[in-house]
Amino acid sequence: MNFIAHIRESDKTIQTVEEHLLAAKELAETYGEKLGVKHLTGLAGMLHDLGKYSNEFREYILQAVNNPAAPPKRGSVDHSTAGGKLLYELFHKDNISRYKGVVAEIVGNAILSHHSYLQDFLNPELESNYLSRVRDKDLKDFEITKKLFFENVISEQDFHHFVNKAAIELEAFLAKESSENTEKQLMFLTKFIFSSLIDADRTNTRQFEGNRTNEKTIDHEKLFSVYYEKVINKINTFKNDSNADHPINVLRTEMSDQCDVFAEKPSGIYTLSIPTGGGKTLASLRYALKHAKLFNKKRIIYIVPYTTIIEQNAQEVRDILHDSGNILEHHSNIIENENENDELQDGFMSVQQKLKIAKDNWDSPIIFTTMVQFLNVFYAKGSRNIRRLHNLAESVIIFDEVQKVPISCVSLFNQALNFLKTYAQSSIVLCTATQPALDFVENKLEINPDAEIIGHLDQVIExxxxxxxxxxxxxxxxxxxxxxxxxxxxxxxxxxxxxxxxxxxxxxxxxxxxxxxxxxxxxxxxxxxxxxxxxxxxxxxxxxxxxxxxxxxxxxxxxxxxxxxxxxxxxxxxxxxxxxxxxxxxxxxxxxxxxxxxxxxxxxxxxxxxxxxxxxxxxxxxxxxxxxxxxxxxxxxxxxxxxxxxxxxxxxxxxxxxxDLNYFIPGLNKTMTELLTANKNKSGFYQAYKARNGGVPPLFLVNSYKTAAEHFQVIEDLTTSVIVPFEDGKEIIANLNSDGSIDDLTRLLRKAQHYTINLFKYELDQLSKNDGLVSYLDGKIFVLKAGAYDREFGLNLENDSQLPLEYI
The missing domain is CATH 3.40.50.300 (P-loop containing nucleotide triphosphate hydrolases)
Known part of the structure; x- marks a missing residue:
């Protein structure tokens, strides 16, 4: 009997559980190699859909595909707990070794969370979401599920060898810093594993649905070499310009040359304090391309403070490189973030599943996005955000106008950059005319000595x-x-x-x-x-x-x-x-x-x-x-x-x-850092648990990932992205409900980035009241009606714009 992971919508071909688990394992391992943790990420890939080895899930998916008008009862099948439960039973119940026990927790949490978000090891109610799943939940036919896994995917002996290697990787990872930072290291490692698993799972599902086993890979070194030559050619054209000898143009050239020389230094955290109008975009691109070429970086990511800056900076780079296909603009999340568990959509192509597996993982060679989206990758709820995290590794990341880091997020920002520098082999450039002092916080930025790229700054500014x-x-x-x-x-x-x-x-x-x-x-x-x-x-x-x-x-x-x-x-x-x-x-x-x-x-x-x-x-x-x-x-x-x-x-x-610098959460009387990196000696939740229960919870980690994510928002008022009927936006809206492929949907959502605005809740409420808002794709995407958008001012909350749609 074939146990089913997915059924292709177009021709009803079955992808077996072993095919999907092994393919996801292989992809996750390639992501994990960036941090030297391929067995940790591979373990998550190999186990994430273990629960699909059951007659219950097989009957459920067949009924869902064959009887779409009468879908199975919601809540009837849990297939994401089994992999975490297997790790718990084998490595966390008896004769526990510390490293394997921690492997069971961090990998197990990623597995059981892959249809929602990382669970709390200990929450404000002094309960463990993690233990309630892997220890307390009774899974029907779990013994049969394990037997099938060891028969079809990997032998039990080889599995134990694999976990041994994962434990060795964990030990080496933790050895990079002192023990006082262990919880912080494990927090970022858990999120990296989770990111790798989410992307591996969704990428393999998309490939199977599109009937493509191998996708063309980009030769980054070759591409960046071509781009670098184009930048140098562009700079050489300036030398023949009639204004080349103007003092400002001479200075721009000097600063650009300094960026080129500095690119030969090892990766780290550096500052680029080019004054406004000093040719910052071109100079930083020159640094990034040369550094990427020399140090084998996979992508260049520009992080800007506002969505409004993206389009011009991206266009400037397109014009220099004469390439649009490899440059991604990511303004905001057009799809409403997941608030519910989507486990019951897995296996067949519901609307929600199509949106989930659309290519949205920041795997382009050059990316432009915002500070909000960068911080969301590390700290916000929903698997769509964190899916992108592993692609921040082995990158050159340029923060434009870094002084605009939101006050409450300064400490969290510093911690994320320190992780990318120390573990992820990324090089980071803080680029601005007005460098802020980012060390007025407990979690300081580990900036390199002699970090400034431009020499004689005072003279340059004058x-x-x-x-x-x-x-x-x-x-x-x-x-x-x-x-x-x-x-x-x-x-x-x-x-x-x-x-x-x-x-x-x-x-x-x-x-x-x-x-x-x-x-x-x-x-x-x-x-x-x-x-x-x-x-x-x-x-x-x-x-x-x-x-x-x-x-x-x-x-x-x-x-x-x-x-x-x-x-x-x-x-x-x-x-x-x-x-x-x-x-x-x-x-x-x-x-x-x-x-x-x-x-x-x-x-x-x-x-x-x-x-x-x-x-x-x-x-x-x-x-x-x-x-x-x-x-x-x-x-x-x-x-x-x-x-x-x-x-x-x-x-x-x-x-x-x-x-405010450490993101304080008044309702819990704790900072985000306390929730994310709590250790047993300092955790208020842990001490309260001991006092209430007369004993300690059987856990190595006591972090509250889910609670932290639920309380995190970069700006105080959350906004929702809405597509507007401006120019090509009308065509995008018209195509939203068409029955296109996953690739069609991916292209549509990327194009829609240029035709969205972000609305506060009160604006959404007023638009709804005035009948100016329509939802598409099961309420996951919002669009404005014609009367709610104006040629002069944009958003019209009254939905009474007098301009006919064809004039906009």
């Missing part, structure tokens, strides 16, 4: 000074009406003005006021209420007007001040943190086209910053520094954007948030 910051914030405030008057007056003297304000509401209102005044200039509005494709269309028009020296006014939220290559004659920035002011200044006279130009800093009284604590605090600290400079022009290095001023700003900023 040489790049192209603007004068004019303080209009210390002695007055502005309304939108007063600001409109000021803009009208400035337009008498200049061709272009950029205004950056802190909230979408004041941006929209100022734009409306200026339009009503009929100022003789093109006016543009930009905000995150627009999808990437929409914003990109507007930015193209903005750049065309700037190039043609047409009169132009652009009003934007802060999305324009990082990574967007525009150069205005005049910039007005609403008071915020010094890093934001510096970024705004980088959009003025960006290429030194003119002598020193003015950047005006104002205090806007109509901005409501009640829910924007970090902007509010940054504004207060910046104002204090401005006051100091007004009183004595030699304070803080004599300039608002000096290195001394920046150091003072970040030190005070992080001190102000000192209680």
């Amino acid at each position: 040489a790049f000074r192209r603007v004068e910051i004019i303080d209009l914030a210390t002695n007055q405030t502005f309304t939108n009406e007063k600001l409109a008057d000021f803009i009208e007056a400035k337009m008498e003297d200049v061709q272009s003005v950029l205004i950056i304000l802190n909230t979408k509401t004041v941006v929209k209102n100022l734009y409306t006021i200026l339009k009503e005044r009929n100022i003789q200039a093109s006016a543009y509005h930009l905000s995150t209420s627009m999808c990437a494709a929409h914003r990109n269309n507007i930015l193209i028009k903005v750049k065309d007007d700037l190039l043609s020296k047409n009169k132009i006014i652009c009003i934007s939220t802060q999305l324009i001040e990082a990574g967007v290559d525009v150069s205005f004659e005049c910039v007005i920035r609403s008071l915020a943190g010094l890093d934001s002011i510096a970024q705004a200044a980088g959009r003025c006279n960006r290429h030194g086209e003119k002598d020193i130009q003015n950047v005006y800093v104002i205090d806007h009284e109509e901005e409501n910053l009640k829910h924007l604590k970090e902007i509010s605090v940054g504004k207060q600290i910046s104002k204090k520094i401005l006051v100091d400079l007004n009183q004595d022009a030699s304070n803080h290095g004599g300039h608002i954007l000096s290195k001394l001023a920046m150091e003072r700003y970040f030190k005070e900023f992080y001190t102000k948030f000192s209680s």
